[in-house]
Amino acid sequence: MVVEVECLFGVYMLYCTNPKFKGRIYIGFTVNPERRIGQHNAGRHRGGAKRTSGRGPWEMVLIIHGFPSDIAALRFEWAWQNPHSSRRLSHITRRSKKESSLQFHWRVVSNMLRVMPWSRLPLTARWLKQEYRMDFEPGLQPPLHIPLAFGSIRARKQKPKDVEEEQEEKGADICLLCQGTVKSADKMTCFHPLCHMTSHLICLAKHFLKGEAAHLLPVEGECPGCRHSVLWGSLIRHKNGCYGDLEEHTSSSSQNHWTDELQI
Protein backbone atom coordinates (compact mmCIF):
# COMPACT_ATOMS: atom_id res chain seq x y z
CA MET A 1 0.00 0.00 0.00
CA VAL A 2 1.46 3.27 -1.07
CA VAL A 3 0.80 6.45 0.83
CA GLU A 4 0.50 9.49 -1.39
CA VAL A 5 1.47 12.86 -0.03
CA GLU A 6 1.48 16.39 -1.35
CA CYS A 7 4.15 18.91 -0.31
CA LEU A 8 6.47 16.06 0.58
CA PHE A 9 9.78 17.06 2.08
CA GLY A 10 11.74 14.03 3.08
CA VAL A 11 15.15 13.09 4.35
CA TYR A 12 16.04 9.57 3.40
CA MET A 13 18.66 6.95 4.07
CA LEU A 14 20.09 4.75 1.36
CA TYR A 15 21.69 1.37 1.92
CA CYS A 16 24.18 -0.12 -0.48
CA THR A 17 23.40 -3.71 -1.29
CA ASN A 18 26.68 -4.36 -3.03
CA PRO A 19 28.80 -6.61 -0.78
CA LYS A 20 31.91 -4.86 -2.06
CA PHE A 21 30.80 -1.68 -0.31
CA LYS A 22 29.81 -3.30 2.96
CA GLY A 23 26.54 -1.68 3.85
CA ARG A 24 27.39 1.90 3.13
CA ILE A 25 24.87 4.52 4.02
CA TYR A 26 23.91 7.74 2.30
CA ILE A 27 21.67 10.47 3.63
CA GLY A 28 19.86 12.83 1.34
CA PHE A 29 16.93 15.16 0.82
CA THR A 30 14.15 14.81 -1.70
CA VAL A 31 10.69 15.91 -2.58
CA ASN A 32 10.11 12.83 -4.71
CA PRO A 33 11.50 9.60 -3.29
CA GLU A 34 10.62 7.38 -6.23
CA ARG A 35 12.34 9.66 -8.69
CA ARG A 36 15.31 10.17 -6.41
CA ILE A 37 16.18 6.53 -5.92
CA GLY A 38 16.04 6.08 -9.67
CA GLN A 39 18.44 8.97 -10.08
CA HIS A 40 20.84 7.53 -7.53
CA ASN A 41 20.92 4.14 -9.16
CA ALA A 42 21.27 5.64 -12.61
CA GLY A 43 24.43 7.47 -11.70
CA ARG A 44 25.56 11.05 -11.56
CA HIS A 45 24.94 11.75 -15.21
CA ARG A 46 21.27 11.13 -14.64
CA GLY A 47 20.91 13.25 -11.59
CA GLY A 48 22.32 11.00 -8.90
CA ALA A 49 24.83 12.18 -6.38
CA LYS A 50 28.48 11.89 -7.15
CA ARG A 51 29.11 9.95 -4.02
CA THR A 52 26.58 7.29 -4.79
CA SER A 53 27.27 7.12 -8.48
CA GLY A 54 28.64 3.77 -9.56
CA ARG A 55 28.79 2.55 -5.98
CA GLY A 56 26.59 -0.42 -6.24
CA PRO A 57 22.83 -0.70 -6.24
CA TRP A 58 21.19 1.44 -3.58
CA GLU A 59 17.98 0.88 -1.75
CA MET A 60 16.04 3.62 -0.06
CA VAL A 61 15.30 2.00 3.24
CA LEU A 62 14.14 4.78 5.53
CA ILE A 63 12.62 8.18 5.07
CA ILE A 64 11.71 10.85 7.60
CA HIS A 65 8.92 12.95 6.17
CA GLY A 66 6.43 15.52 7.32
CA PHE A 67 8.76 18.47 7.35
CA PRO A 68 6.78 21.64 6.81
CA SER A 69 9.40 23.29 4.63
CA ASP A 70 12.46 22.41 2.66
CA ILE A 71 14.65 24.45 4.97
CA ALA A 72 13.55 22.42 7.97
CA ALA A 73 14.25 19.20 6.09
CA LEU A 74 17.64 20.37 4.86
CA ARG A 75 18.70 21.32 8.33
CA PHE A 76 17.68 17.88 9.54
CA GLU A 77 19.59 16.31 6.70
CA TRP A 78 22.74 18.19 7.56
CA ALA A 79 22.52 17.33 11.22
CA TRP A 80 21.98 13.65 10.41
CA GLN A 81 25.01 13.69 8.16
CA ASN A 82 27.10 15.57 10.71
CA PRO A 83 25.85 14.65 14.17
CA HIS A 84 29.17 15.46 15.77
CA SER A 85 29.18 18.97 14.39
CA SER A 86 25.60 19.73 15.22
CA ARG A 87 24.83 21.96 18.19
CA ARG A 88 21.88 19.87 19.18
CA LEU A 89 23.48 16.45 19.00
CA SER A 90 26.67 16.80 20.98
CA HIS A 91 25.52 14.00 23.26
CA ILE A 92 25.64 11.40 20.51
CA THR A 93 28.67 9.15 20.82
CA ARG A 94 30.73 8.06 17.88
CA ARG A 95 30.06 4.83 16.11
CA SER A 96 31.49 1.90 18.00
CA LYS A 97 33.34 -0.95 16.34
CA LYS A 98 30.50 -3.40 16.65
CA GLU A 99 27.92 -0.91 15.43
CA SER A 100 27.15 -1.13 11.76
CA SER A 101 26.71 2.04 9.78
CA LEU A 102 23.02 1.32 9.52
CA GLN A 103 22.69 0.88 13.25
CA PHE A 104 24.68 4.03 13.89
CA HIS A 105 22.54 6.15 11.61
CA TRP A 106 19.39 4.72 13.10
CA ARG A 107 20.70 5.62 16.53
CA VAL A 108 21.48 9.14 15.40
CA VAL A 109 18.07 9.68 13.90
CA SER A 110 16.36 8.19 16.95
CA ASN A 111 18.15 10.77 19.02
CA MET A 112 17.31 13.54 16.62
CA LEU A 113 13.60 12.91 16.82
CA ARG A 114 13.74 13.46 20.56
CA VAL A 115 15.55 16.74 20.39
CA MET A 116 14.43 20.25 19.60
CA PRO A 117 13.59 21.61 17.11
CA TRP A 118 12.60 18.37 15.45
CA SER A 119 10.74 16.85 18.35
CA ARG A 120 7.77 19.13 17.86
CA LEU A 121 7.50 18.83 14.10
CA PRO A 122 4.78 16.63 12.60
CA LEU A 123 7.24 14.02 11.39
CA THR A 124 6.90 10.38 10.50
CA ALA A 125 9.70 7.85 10.48
CA ARG A 126 8.93 5.42 7.69
CA TRP A 127 10.76 2.22 6.86
CA LEU A 128 10.39 1.70 3.16
CA LYS A 129 11.85 -1.79 3.19
CA GLN A 130 10.62 -4.23 5.79
CA GLU A 131 13.77 -6.28 5.82
CA TYR A 132 15.84 -3.41 7.18
CA ARG A 133 13.48 -2.15 9.78
CA MET A 134 14.63 -1.54 13.27
CA ASP A 135 12.72 -0.52 16.32
CA PHE A 136 13.53 2.36 18.56
CA GLU A 137 15.72 1.43 21.49
CA PRO A 138 13.86 1.49 24.80
CA GLY A 139 15.65 4.61 25.91
CA LEU A 140 15.28 6.35 22.56
CA GLN A 141 11.58 6.38 22.01
CA PRO A 142 10.39 9.29 19.91
CA PRO A 143 7.73 11.74 21.08
CA LEU A 144 4.29 10.21 21.07
CA HIS A 145 3.07 12.15 18.08
CA ILE A 146 5.84 10.84 15.82
CA PRO A 147 4.79 7.49 14.42
CA LEU A 148 6.91 4.70 13.07
CA ALA A 149 5.41 3.75 9.75
CA PHE A 150 6.03 0.99 7.23
CA GLY A 151 5.44 0.99 3.53
CA SER A 152 6.06 3.00 0.41
CA ILE A 153 5.40 6.65 -0.10
CA ARG A 154 4.85 8.64 -3.20
CA ALA A 155 4.90 12.35 -3.87
CA ARG A 156 1.71 13.70 -5.31
CA LYS A 157 1.13 16.95 -7.13
CA GLN A 158 -1.14 19.38 -5.44
CA LYS A 159 -4.50 19.77 -7.08
CA PRO A 160 -5.04 23.33 -8.26
CA LYS A 161 -7.56 25.08 -6.09
CA ASP A 162 -10.99 25.58 -7.53
CA VAL A 163 -11.56 29.15 -8.54
CA GLU A 164 -14.77 29.25 -6.58
CA GLU A 165 -13.08 28.25 -3.38
CA GLU A 166 -10.55 30.99 -3.74
CA GLN A 167 -13.15 33.69 -3.66
CA GLU A 168 -14.35 34.86 -0.31
CA GLU A 169 -17.33 32.90 0.77
CA LYS A 170 -20.53 34.82 0.80
CA GLY A 171 -21.30 34.27 4.43
CA ALA A 172 -18.47 35.48 6.66
CA ASP A 173 -16.93 32.72 8.72
CA ILE A 174 -17.17 32.92 12.45
CA CYS A 175 -14.46 31.67 14.75
CA LEU A 176 -15.82 28.96 16.99
CA LEU A 177 -13.60 30.07 19.82
CA CYS A 178 -13.85 33.83 19.89
CA GLN A 179 -16.93 34.44 17.70
CA GLY A 180 -15.05 36.98 15.60
CA THR A 181 -15.12 37.04 11.81
CA VAL A 182 -12.42 35.03 10.13
CA LYS A 183 -10.54 36.10 7.03
CA SER A 184 -9.50 33.40 4.60
CA ALA A 185 -5.79 33.95 5.31
CA ASP A 186 -6.30 33.02 8.97
CA LYS A 187 -8.96 30.45 8.46
CA MET A 188 -8.44 27.07 10.07
CA THR A 189 -10.76 24.18 9.39
CA CYS A 190 -10.76 20.59 10.52
CA PHE A 191 -10.17 17.88 7.93
CA HIS A 192 -12.42 15.30 9.50
CA PRO A 193 -15.51 14.61 7.42
CA LEU A 194 -18.62 16.25 8.77
CA CYS A 195 -16.68 18.61 11.02
CA HIS A 196 -17.52 22.21 10.22
CA MET A 197 -15.21 23.82 12.71
CA THR A 198 -13.85 27.21 11.65
CA SER A 199 -11.52 29.33 13.69
CA HIS A 200 -8.75 31.87 13.65
CA LEU A 201 -5.24 30.54 13.27
CA ILE A 202 -4.12 32.13 16.52
CA CYS A 203 -7.27 31.31 18.47
CA LEU A 204 -6.89 27.66 17.64
CA ALA A 205 -3.18 27.69 18.43
CA LYS A 206 -3.91 29.17 21.83
CA HIS A 207 -6.60 26.54 22.37
CA PHE A 208 -4.15 23.77 21.57
CA LEU A 209 -1.46 25.30 23.76
CA LYS A 210 -3.50 25.17 26.94
CA GLY A 211 -1.31 23.25 29.25
CA GLU A 212 1.85 24.09 27.35
CA ALA A 213 2.10 27.73 28.25
CA ALA A 214 5.80 28.01 27.50
CA HIS A 215 5.43 27.09 23.85
CA LEU A 216 4.43 29.15 20.83
CA LEU A 217 3.92 26.36 18.33
CA PRO A 218 1.41 23.66 19.20
CA VAL A 219 2.00 20.03 18.42
CA GLU A 220 -1.49 18.61 18.67
CA GLY A 221 -4.81 19.22 20.28
CA GLU A 222 -8.49 18.49 20.35
CA CYS A 223 -10.60 19.98 17.60
CA PRO A 224 -13.23 22.18 19.26
CA GLY A 225 -15.75 21.04 16.68
CA CYS A 226 -15.50 17.27 16.47
CA ARG A 227 -13.29 16.61 19.52
CA HIS A 228 -10.91 14.46 17.52
CA SER A 229 -7.29 14.73 18.39
CA VAL A 230 -5.38 16.22 15.48
CA LEU A 231 -1.84 17.25 14.80
CA TRP A 232 -1.26 20.97 14.30
CA GLY A 233 0.93 20.03 11.35
CA SER A 234 -1.95 18.14 9.73
CA LEU A 235 -4.23 21.13 10.09
CA ILE A 236 -1.67 23.39 8.44
CA ARG A 237 -1.14 20.92 5.61
CA HIS A 238 -4.88 20.77 5.11
CA LYS A 239 -5.00 24.55 5.02
CA ASN A 240 -2.27 24.59 2.40
CA GLY A 241 -4.14 22.15 0.20
CA CYS A 242 -2.30 18.95 1.06
CA TYR A 243 -4.78 16.18 1.64
CA GLY A 244 -2.62 13.11 1.74
CA ASP A 245 -1.56 11.36 4.93
CA LEU A 246 -3.81 13.35 7.25
CA GLU A 247 -4.40 10.48 9.59
CA GLU A 248 -6.24 10.78 12.77
CA HIS A 249 -3.80 10.59 15.58
CA THR A 250 -4.44 9.45 19.08
CA SER A 251 -3.49 12.15 21.50
CA SER A 252 -0.69 11.71 23.93
CA SER A 253 -3.13 11.88 26.80
CA SER A 254 -4.95 8.76 25.71
CA GLN A 255 -3.94 5.29 26.76
CA ASN A 256 -3.01 4.15 23.27
CA HIS A 257 0.52 3.94 22.08
CA TRP A 258 1.48 4.16 18.44
CA THR A 259 2.71 0.61 18.53
CA ASP A 260 -0.87 -0.52 18.95
CA GLU A 261 -1.68 0.73 15.51
CA LEU A 262 1.06 -1.14 13.72
CA GLN A 263 0.14 -4.04 11.56
CA ILE A 264 2.76 -6.68 11.25
Next chain:
Amino acid sequence: MQYTCETHSRFYLFLFLYPLTPLSTVAPRRKGQQGPLVPITPMPSYSDMDTPDLKNKLNRFGVRPLPKRQMILKLKEIHQYTHQVISSESEDETPSLGRPRAIGPPPTMEPTRKPVSCAQTGGFKEPSGRAAPAGEEDMEPLSASQGSNTSSTAPSEDSERSNPEQCLSDDSDTDDITASQSASKLQDNLIAVRRFIQSDPDLYGQILHYQPLVLSDLQARLKAAGIRLGAAKLLDYLDSQCITFTTAKYLLKRKHKQKKITDTPH
Protein backbone atom coordinates in the same frame (compact mmCIF):
# COMPACT_ATOMS: atom_id res chain seq x y z
CA MET B 1 19.74 19.15 -14.59
CA GLN B 2 23.26 18.19 -13.71
CA TYR B 3 26.16 19.90 -15.40
CA THR B 4 29.09 17.62 -15.20
CA CYS B 5 32.79 18.26 -14.93
CA GLU B 6 33.42 16.34 -18.09
CA THR B 7 31.38 18.46 -20.41
CA HIS B 8 32.83 21.50 -18.83
CA SER B 9 36.44 20.52 -19.22
CA ARG B 10 35.59 19.57 -22.76
CA PHE B 11 34.40 23.09 -23.26
CA TYR B 12 37.66 24.52 -22.05
CA LEU B 13 39.63 22.00 -24.03
CA PHE B 14 37.71 23.10 -27.06
CA LEU B 15 38.55 26.71 -26.42
CA PHE B 16 42.14 25.81 -25.96
CA LEU B 17 42.30 23.89 -29.20
CA TYR B 18 40.07 26.17 -31.22
CA PRO B 19 40.38 29.57 -29.72
CA LEU B 20 38.43 31.24 -32.47
CA THR B 21 34.78 31.09 -31.74
CA PRO B 22 32.65 29.69 -34.54
CA LEU B 23 30.01 32.27 -33.82
CA SER B 24 31.84 35.37 -34.85
CA THR B 25 33.66 36.40 -37.98
CA VAL B 26 37.08 34.94 -37.88
CA ALA B 27 39.83 37.46 -37.44
CA PRO B 28 43.43 36.64 -38.33
CA ARG B 29 45.62 36.03 -35.35
CA ARG B 30 48.16 38.69 -34.72
CA LYS B 31 51.63 37.41 -34.15
CA GLY B 32 53.09 37.96 -30.76
CA GLN B 33 49.70 38.22 -29.21
CA GLN B 34 49.48 36.34 -25.93
CA GLY B 35 46.06 34.90 -26.36
CA PRO B 36 43.68 34.67 -29.29
CA LEU B 37 42.33 37.96 -30.50
CA VAL B 38 38.63 37.80 -31.06
CA PRO B 39 36.67 40.73 -32.39
CA ILE B 40 33.80 41.82 -30.25
CA THR B 41 30.76 40.87 -32.23
CA PRO B 42 27.30 41.36 -30.85
CA MET B 43 25.83 38.43 -29.04
CA PRO B 44 23.34 36.42 -31.06
CA SER B 45 19.86 36.56 -29.63
CA TYR B 46 19.96 33.28 -27.75
CA SER B 47 16.81 34.16 -25.87
CA ASP B 48 14.80 34.09 -29.07
CA MET B 49 16.31 30.96 -30.50
CA ASP B 50 14.55 27.66 -30.62
CA THR B 51 15.56 24.81 -28.42
CA PRO B 52 17.02 22.64 -31.23
CA ASP B 53 19.18 25.54 -32.32
CA LEU B 54 20.38 26.10 -28.80
CA LYS B 55 21.15 22.43 -28.49
CA ASN B 56 23.20 22.48 -31.65
CA LYS B 57 25.11 25.53 -30.60
CA LEU B 58 25.92 24.00 -27.25
CA ASN B 59 26.92 20.78 -28.89
CA ARG B 60 29.64 22.61 -30.74
CA PHE B 61 31.23 23.26 -27.39
CA GLY B 62 30.75 19.73 -26.26
CA VAL B 63 28.05 20.68 -23.80
CA ARG B 64 25.15 18.30 -23.47
CA PRO B 65 21.55 19.50 -23.91
CA LEU B 66 20.23 21.29 -20.87
CA PRO B 67 16.91 22.82 -20.03
CA LYS B 68 16.29 25.71 -22.35
CA ARG B 69 16.77 28.38 -19.77
CA GLN B 70 20.12 26.96 -18.77
CA MET B 71 21.21 26.57 -22.38
CA ILE B 72 20.55 30.22 -23.01
CA LEU B 73 22.50 31.20 -19.93
CA LYS B 74 25.34 28.91 -20.76
CA LEU B 75 25.59 30.17 -24.31
CA LYS B 76 25.63 33.73 -23.09
CA GLU B 77 28.30 32.83 -20.63
CA ILE B 78 30.36 31.13 -23.31
CA HIS B 79 29.93 34.13 -25.55
CA GLN B 80 31.13 36.45 -22.82
CA TYR B 81 34.11 34.28 -22.17
CA THR B 82 35.06 34.02 -25.79
CA HIS B 83 34.55 37.67 -26.53
CA GLN B 84 36.85 39.28 -24.06
CA VAL B 85 39.40 41.82 -25.12
CA ILE B 86 42.00 40.42 -22.80
CA SER B 87 42.30 36.72 -23.12
CA SER B 88 41.54 35.26 -19.76
CA GLU B 89 40.96 31.69 -20.76
CA SER B 90 42.58 29.13 -18.63
CA GLU B 91 42.66 25.40 -18.76
CA ASP B 92 41.57 25.09 -15.19
CA GLU B 93 37.98 25.27 -14.25
CA THR B 94 37.11 28.50 -12.58
CA PRO B 95 35.16 28.11 -9.40
CA SER B 96 32.21 30.08 -10.63
CA LEU B 97 31.59 27.88 -13.65
CA GLY B 98 32.87 24.52 -12.73
CA ARG B 99 30.46 23.33 -10.10
CA PRO B 100 28.77 20.15 -11.22
CA ARG B 101 25.69 21.02 -9.29
CA ALA B 102 25.35 24.55 -10.61
CA ILE B 103 21.92 25.23 -11.94
CA GLY B 104 21.06 28.46 -13.69
CA PRO B 105 23.20 31.31 -12.48
CA PRO B 106 26.10 29.60 -10.79
CA PRO B 107 25.89 30.11 -7.07
CA THR B 108 29.00 31.62 -5.58
CA MET B 109 30.73 28.86 -3.72
CA GLU B 110 32.97 30.56 -1.25
CA PRO B 111 36.03 28.47 -0.57
CA THR B 112 35.99 29.58 3.04
CA ARG B 113 32.44 29.72 4.10
CA LYS B 114 31.46 33.14 5.22
CA PRO B 115 30.13 32.79 8.73
CA VAL B 116 26.76 34.25 9.54
CA SER B 117 27.27 37.46 11.45
CA CYS B 118 25.77 36.07 14.59
CA ALA B 119 28.09 33.12 14.64
CA GLN B 120 31.47 34.80 14.50
CA THR B 121 32.83 33.38 17.65
CA GLY B 122 36.31 32.14 18.28
CA GLY B 123 35.88 28.43 18.31
CA PHE B 124 33.81 28.34 15.21
CA LYS B 125 34.13 25.03 13.44
CA GLU B 126 33.79 25.28 9.69
CA PRO B 127 32.09 22.36 8.02
CA SER B 128 34.95 21.03 5.95
CA GLY B 129 33.33 19.58 2.93
CA ARG B 130 35.84 16.83 2.36
CA ALA B 131 37.45 15.58 5.54
CA ALA B 132 35.75 12.63 7.13
CA PRO B 133 35.77 12.64 10.90
CA ALA B 134 37.94 9.97 12.43
CA GLY B 135 36.23 6.65 12.70
CA GLU B 136 33.44 7.63 10.34
CA GLU B 137 34.50 5.82 7.24
CA ASP B 138 31.35 6.17 5.26
CA MET B 139 29.67 9.34 6.33
CA GLU B 140 31.70 12.04 4.71
CA PRO B 141 30.04 15.32 5.40
CA LEU B 142 28.54 16.46 2.18
CA SER B 143 27.00 19.66 1.14
CA ALA B 144 23.44 18.89 1.82
CA SER B 145 21.87 19.77 -1.46
CA GLN B 146 21.45 16.24 -2.73
CA GLY B 147 17.83 16.80 -3.39
CA SER B 148 15.95 16.30 -6.58
CA ASN B 149 14.22 19.53 -5.85
CA THR B 150 15.26 21.72 -8.72
CA SER B 151 14.69 24.98 -7.01
CA SER B 152 16.88 24.66 -4.01
CA THR B 153 20.00 22.65 -4.64
CA ALA B 154 22.60 25.38 -4.50
CA PRO B 155 25.69 24.18 -2.67
CA SER B 156 26.04 27.55 -1.02
CA GLU B 157 22.84 27.00 0.85
CA ASP B 158 24.70 24.52 2.95
CA SER B 159 27.14 27.15 4.12
CA GLU B 160 24.34 29.44 5.08
CA ARG B 161 22.10 26.87 6.57
CA SER B 162 24.58 24.78 8.39
CA ASN B 163 26.21 27.65 10.15
CA PRO B 164 23.48 28.17 12.69
CA GLU B 165 23.50 24.45 13.33
CA GLN B 166 27.21 24.36 14.09
CA CYS B 167 28.61 23.96 17.55
CA LEU B 168 29.39 27.46 18.74
CA SER B 169 31.83 28.32 21.43
CA ASP B 170 30.20 29.78 24.47
CA ASP B 171 29.26 33.38 24.53
CA SER B 172 31.52 34.91 27.05
CA ASP B 173 28.87 36.50 29.12
CA THR B 174 31.05 36.76 32.14
CA ASP B 175 30.74 40.32 33.24
CA ASP B 176 30.67 41.58 36.77
CA ILE B 177 27.16 40.27 37.20
CA THR B 178 26.66 36.96 38.94
CA ALA B 179 25.47 33.81 37.27
CA SER B 180 22.00 34.00 38.77
CA GLN B 181 21.62 37.61 37.73
CA SER B 182 22.54 36.85 34.16
CA ALA B 183 20.22 33.86 34.18
CA SER B 184 17.27 35.94 35.29
CA LYS B 185 18.18 38.62 32.78
CA LEU B 186 18.14 35.99 30.10
CA GLN B 187 14.76 34.77 31.29
CA ASP B 188 13.40 38.30 31.12
CA ASN B 189 14.72 38.69 27.62
CA LEU B 190 13.19 35.42 26.51
CA ILE B 191 9.86 36.40 27.95
CA ALA B 192 10.17 39.69 26.13
CA VAL B 193 10.87 37.89 22.86
CA ARG B 194 7.88 35.67 23.38
CA ARG B 195 5.63 38.64 24.08
CA PHE B 196 7.04 40.40 21.04
CA ILE B 197 6.14 37.47 18.83
CA GLN B 198 2.68 37.10 20.26
CA SER B 199 1.96 40.77 19.87
CA ASP B 200 2.62 40.66 16.16
CA PRO B 201 -0.07 38.56 14.47
CA ASP B 202 1.75 38.48 11.15
CA LEU B 203 4.93 37.19 12.70
CA TYR B 204 3.12 34.75 14.93
CA GLY B 205 1.05 33.63 11.95
CA GLN B 206 4.21 32.94 10.02
CA ILE B 207 5.51 30.77 12.83
CA LEU B 208 2.23 28.90 13.11
CA HIS B 209 2.40 28.14 9.40
CA TYR B 210 5.87 26.67 9.97
CA GLN B 211 7.26 29.25 7.60
CA PRO B 212 10.95 29.95 8.17
CA LEU B 213 11.86 33.30 9.65
CA VAL B 214 14.67 35.36 8.27
CA LEU B 215 17.16 35.54 11.08
CA SER B 216 18.63 38.93 10.34
CA ASP B 217 15.14 40.42 10.05
CA LEU B 218 14.12 39.06 13.38
CA GLN B 219 17.29 40.25 15.04
CA ALA B 220 16.79 43.73 13.66
CA ARG B 221 13.21 43.86 14.85
CA LEU B 222 14.10 42.66 18.30
CA LYS B 223 16.83 45.22 18.51
CA ALA B 224 14.40 47.93 17.45
CA ALA B 225 12.04 46.81 20.16
CA GLY B 226 14.82 47.16 22.70
CA ILE B 227 15.22 43.46 23.41
CA ARG B 228 18.87 42.58 23.83
CA LEU B 229 19.49 38.95 23.16
CA GLY B 230 22.70 37.41 21.93
CA ALA B 231 22.61 35.47 18.69
CA ALA B 232 23.45 32.12 20.23
CA LYS B 233 20.79 32.52 22.91
CA LEU B 234 18.30 33.58 20.29
CA LEU B 235 19.02 30.49 18.24
CA ASP B 236 18.64 28.33 21.31
CA TYR B 237 15.32 29.92 21.99
CA LEU B 238 14.11 29.51 18.42
CA ASP B 239 15.11 25.86 18.51
CA SER B 240 13.30 25.31 21.77
CA GLN B 241 10.21 26.81 20.19
CA CYS B 242 10.64 24.70 17.08
CA ILE B 243 10.86 27.82 14.93
CA THR B 244 12.67 27.35 11.65
CA PHE B 245 14.99 30.16 10.69
CA THR B 246 17.06 30.97 7.68
CA THR B 247 19.60 33.44 6.55
CA ALA B 248 18.48 35.95 4.00
CA LYS B 249 21.03 34.90 1.42
CA TYR B 250 19.42 31.53 0.93
CA LEU B 251 15.97 33.02 0.51
CA LEU B 252 17.18 35.67 -1.89
CA LYS B 253 18.83 33.03 -4.03
CA ARG B 254 15.70 30.97 -4.03
CA LYS B 255 13.49 33.92 -4.91
CA HIS B 256 15.92 34.80 -7.66
CA LYS B 257 15.76 31.29 -9.07
CA GLN B 258 12.01 31.03 -8.81
CA LYS B 259 11.63 34.36 -10.48
CA LYS B 260 13.84 33.19 -13.30
CA ILE B 261 11.81 30.04 -13.70
CA THR B 262 8.58 31.92 -13.93
CA ASP B 263 9.95 34.68 -16.12
CA THR B 264 11.63 32.84 -18.96
CA PRO B 265 9.13 31.25 -21.29
CA HIS B 266 9.56 27.52 -21.66
